[in-house]
Amino acid sequence: MRITEVEPILLRGEAAYRAAAGAEEATDNGDWQLLVRVGTDEGLTGWADTETLAPAAAAIIAGQGMSTLGFRTLRDLLVGENPLDTARLWDRLYVGSAYYGRRGIAMQCISAIDNCLWSIRAQAAGLPLASLLGGRRRDRVMAYASTLFRETPEAMAEAARGYVAGGFQAVKFGWGVFGEDPGRDRELVAAAREALGPSRHLLVDPGWYPAGWKGDWRPRSRRDAIALCRMLGEYDVGWVEDFIHPERFDEYAAVRAESPVPVAAGEQVATHWEFERFIGQGCVDVIQPDLSRCGGLTVASKVAAMAEDAGIDLVPHSWLTHLLTGYSLQLIATLPRARFVEFNVSQSPLTAGIARAAFCLGPDGTVAIPDTPGIGVEVDTDFISAHRVN
Ligand SMILES: [Mg+2]
Numbered sequence: 001m002r003i004t005e006v007e008p009i010l011l012r013g014e015a016a017y018r019a020a021a022g023a024e025e026a027t028d029n030g031d032w033q034l035l036v037r038v039g040t041d042e043g044l045t046g047w048a049d050t051e052t053l054a055p056a057a058a059a060i061i062a063g064q065g066m067s068t069l070g071f072r073t074l075r076d077l078l079v080g081e082n083p084l085d086t087a088r089l090w091d092r093l094y095v096g097s098a099y100y101g102r103r104g105i106a107m108q109c110i111s112a113i114d115n116c117l118w119s120i121r122a123q124a125a126g127l128p129l130a131s132l133l134g135g136r137r138r139d140r141v142m143a144y145a146s147t148l149f150r151e152t153p154e155a156m157a158e159a160a161r162g163y164v165a166g167g168f169q170a171v172k173f174g175w176g177v178f179g180e181d182p183g184r185d186r187e188l189v190a191a192a193r194e195a196l197g198p199s200r201h202l203l204v205d206p207g208w209y210p211a212g213w214k215g216d217w218r219p220r221s222r223r224d225a226i227a228l229c230r231m232l233g234e235y236d237v238g239w240v241e242d243f244i245h246p247e248r249f250d251e252y253a254a255v256r257a258e259s260p261v262p263v264a265a266g267e268q269v270a271t272h273w274e275f276e277r278f279i280g281q282g283c284v285d286v287i288q289p290d291l292s293r294c295g296g297l298t299v300a301s302k303v304a305a306m307a308e309d310a311g312i313d314l315v316p317h318s319w320l321t322h323l324l325t326g327y328s329l330q331l332i333a334t335l336p337r338a339r340f341v342e343f344n345v346s347q348s349p350l351t352a353g354i355a356r357a358a359f360c361l362g363p364d365g366t367v368a369i370p371d372t373p374g375i376g377v378e379v380d381t382d383f384i385s386a387h388r389v390n
Pocket residue numbers: 174205241242267
């Protein structure tokens with residue numbers, strides 16, 4: 001089998017990222033979305049999404065490359081290759097783009113392509129992707145509703161009750177107004193905890209640049225970060241997420257050592273080399289690789305082994321379309337311990353419309369992990385054509 005096409009598909013939507021003031025739902029990035037489609041001469045096709053600067057990503061995949069190795073476009077590196085060679089092709093993409101890439105947009109594009117190749121491998125084998133990653137250890141996993149902070153305790157409580165009514169046993173609130181006013185932060189968290197009751201999980205993502213950001217970054221001091229963790233500990237928060245400058249591994253380790261609340265992060269970490277350092281330096285209790293940013297399943301499956309060796313949990317970061325949720329679920333199926341899958345309940349019309357998936361919550365707040373060949377998620381090609389701009 002040979003790769004015949006690597007196509008960046010640029011979609012535009014009408015909705016902008018927005019944290020809601022009231023109980024109504026927030027909106028994720030609804031103005032641009034990049035999809036990648038890898039086609040083969042045997043008719044198998046892989047689809048993946050990635051969270052990136054979409055117009056620039058399209059150029060990195062299929063624009064004008066240069067002849068020097070290290071400055072090639074990703075499509076040029078792949079066409080004609082065997083899509084089953086996931087590890088070899090990951091190295092080829094990394095080296096072929098290394099002088100402009102290694103992280104950021106190039107790694108986000110490599111992530112999407114890598115996921116497409118894994119999907120093609122699974123389809124070619126006629127197996128669910130989890131079988132290629134070591135085998136399913138579970139059929140279901142608890143989903144958490146992932147959304148943004150509301151502005152008042154009343155709106156927080158009403159929103160939280162809505163997720164409970166929808167069947168969720170776990171909710172994560174992030175960003176929004178959180179971080180502007182420590183007194184209000186406490187009230188918002190207290191309201192969410194009360195509405196969820198003592199037995200449901202409450203997770204908090206304070207954001208790593210405090211809200212109200214106008215272009216100037218205001219870091220939390222170590223003292224403030226530890227005080228924040230202690231406050232969250234009073235409300236039995238299940239984890240505090242991604243709230244320290246992503247380059248400050250030392251700061252993560254120092255705050256974690258003092259925090260009564262488990263520390264979760266890793267959505268901004270990419271490549272297995274960086275995960276090795278991040279986990280090795282004792283930064284987190286829960287590692288959160290984002291399969292659309294970290295280097296794809298090739299990297300994430302290595303991270304799963306590292307997490308197990310370090311005795312920490314892995315919960316993929318997954319706040320995008322159903323495609324990313326589908327890939328994440330296949331990895332989750334294989335983990336020795338699986339705590340949650342992240343459910344983006346703030347999907348815009350654009351991110352919601354791209355793919356169809358039968359992810360239904362059971363009465364216990366868990367969702368079934370697809371066991372059909374590939375990832376069990378279907379793209380809506382009519383929707384994609386209607387929103388495509390390249
Ligand atoms: Mg986060």
